[in-house]
Amino acid sequence: MKKPSVNIETSIIHKGYDSSNHHDSLSTPLYQTSTFSFVDAEQGENRFAGHAEGNIYSRLGNPTVRVLEERMTEIEQGAGALAFGSGMAAVSAILIYLTRAGDHVLCSRGIYGCTFGLLEMMEEKYGITHQLVSMTTEKEIERAIRPETVCIYVETPINPTMEIVNLEAVNAVAEKYGLKVVVDNTFCSPYLQNPLSSGADFVVHSATKYLNGHGDVVGGVLVGRDGEEVKKIRKTVQKDVGGIMSPFDAWLLLRGMKTLPVRMDRHVSNAKKVLTFLKQQPAVTKVFYPLDEGHPQYEIAQRQMREGGGLISFEIEGGKKEAQAFMNSLSLIKIAVSLGDAETLIQHPASMTHAVVPSEDREAMGISESLLRLSVGLEHPDDLLADLSQAFEKVKPKIQQL
Numbered sequence: 001m002k003k004p005s006v007n008i009e010t011s012i013i014h015k016g017y018d019s020s021n022h023h024d025s026l027s028t029p030l031y032q033t034s035t036f037s038f039v040d041a042e043q044g045e046n047r048f049a050g051h052a053e054g055n056i057y058s059r060l061g062n063p064t065v066r067v068l069e070e071r072m073t074e075i076e077q078g079a080g081a082l083a084f085g086s087g088m089a090a091v092s093a094i095l096i097y098l099t100r101a102g103d104h105v106l107c108s109r110g111i112y113g114c115t116f117g118l119l120e121m122m123e124e125k126y127g128i129t130h131q132l133v134s135m136t137t138e139k140e141i142e143r144a145i146r147p148e149t150v151c152i153y154v155e156t157p158i159n160p161t162m163e164i165v166n167l168e169a170v171n172a173v174a175e176k177y178g179l180k181v182v183v184d185n186t187f188c189s190p191y192l193q194n195p196l197s198s199g200a201d202f203v204v205h206s207a208t209k210y211l212n213g214h215g216d217v218v219g220g221v222l223v224g225r226d227g228e229e230v231k232k233i234r235k236t237v238q239k240d241v242g243g244i245m246s247p248f249d250a251w252l253l254l255r256g257m258k259t260l261p262v263r264m265d266r267h268v269s270n271a272k273k274v275l276t277f278l279k280q281q282p283a284v285t286k287v288f289y290p291l292d293e294g295h296p297q298y299e300i301a302q303r304q305m306r307e308g309g310g311l312i313s314f315e316i317e318g319g320k321k322e323a324q325a326f327m328n329s330l331s332l333i334k335i336a337v338s339l340g341d342a343e344t345l346i347q348h349p350a351s352m353t354h355a356v357v358p359s360e361d362r363e364a365m366g367i368s369e370s371l372l373r374l375s376v377g378l379e380h381p382d383d384l385l386a387d388l389s390q391a392f393e394k395v396k397p398k399i400q401q402l
């Protein structure tokens with residue numbers, strides 16, 4: 001881990017790319033190739049044996065993808081990064097790498113539905129167990145540690161409840177027990193939070209979200225604090241499971257990421273305006289936003305996040321029917337999963353992103369039937385408020401009947 005020499009706004013545009021090696025092209029070229037030819041058989045042999053640098057085959061590495069990996073390493077303050085074909089490919093790669101049959105994974109009280117599904121599958125097939133616990137204090141975390149625990153896997157903020165995990169406490173306990181810490185940093189992006197700098201071992205991202213920002217890529221990234229360990233994952237799990245990112249998706253990401261800081265500033269300022277508006281609505285019974293003073297972990301969020309992000313979850317009076325009626329009343333705001341796009345998106349976690357989680361586990365995570373998750377986009381805030389306002393007007397009679 002090292003401190004970056006320039007600010008993220010600069011490194012996210014320049015890091016990892018030297019135009020003099022690419023015919024002076026200002027934009028990183030797209031190496032849309034599956035394989036690379038060798039000048040002779042010996043060069044091929046040496047590259048396979050690891051005795052010579054150079055490209056072999058795009059599953060083992062591609063120059064466009066490598067630029068993205070170097071850039072991600074820098075902006076997450078890590079020592080190495082690997083790009084994957086989806087966020088879940090990155091999550092599964094790190095969990096496969098860290099665990100053996102019989103191990104135990106300690107998780108934050110909520111995790112994304114497909115991560116939950118993956119852990120359930122690992123339990124069923126390999127006896128790798130997991131447990132979801134609140135992680136606000138060291139005591140809570142320490143109590144849940146078992147002799148077979150090997151890693152702590154957390155989201156913070158948690159999707160979609162916005163609960164905050166105390167990273168300082170997680171890292172302290174992990175150090176005491178010799179555990180690896182993995183943080184899903186998708187909700188914040190590297191612009192708002194850098195878990196590796198505070199001692200986490202790995203960060204995973206769904207690059208589909210804020211990193212790309214334009215809703216046209218599915219991708220994932222894993223960043224590690226220890227470069228040797230990242231190399232080991234590249235040569236084993238990434239190569240042999242093979243969930244790599246395509247060069248074109250890496251190219252789109254490099255293009256989209258250049259504006260991450262500018263976009264995040266706007267997501268945050270729009271989200272704050274939407275938050276204020278939602279709090280004034282009689283039909284809204286609860287709001288969840290990390291840097292809202294009413295948030296139960298407000299102080300922890302303030303310590304570890306630069307800003308509160310662009311996601312807001314809220315509960316609407318009634319249940320699933322009222323939540324769905326509200327969604328159906330929106331017009332500018334799109335009903336869709338995913339997040340971090342220019343377009344404002346709304347989804348119903350209980351029936352969408354977290355539908356695979358059994359209802360009792362969902363309840364334990366704090367996901368009710370009336371919870372909605374809003375990914376505040378980059379539109380003019382007045383237009384967003386107008387759309388929300390007309391939707392509240394439309395559902396008012398239904399809610400008043402309750």
Ligand code: MET
Binds near residue numbers: 337338
């Ligand atoms: C297949 S559903 C999910 C997409 C994404 N992980 C989200 O939380 O919106």
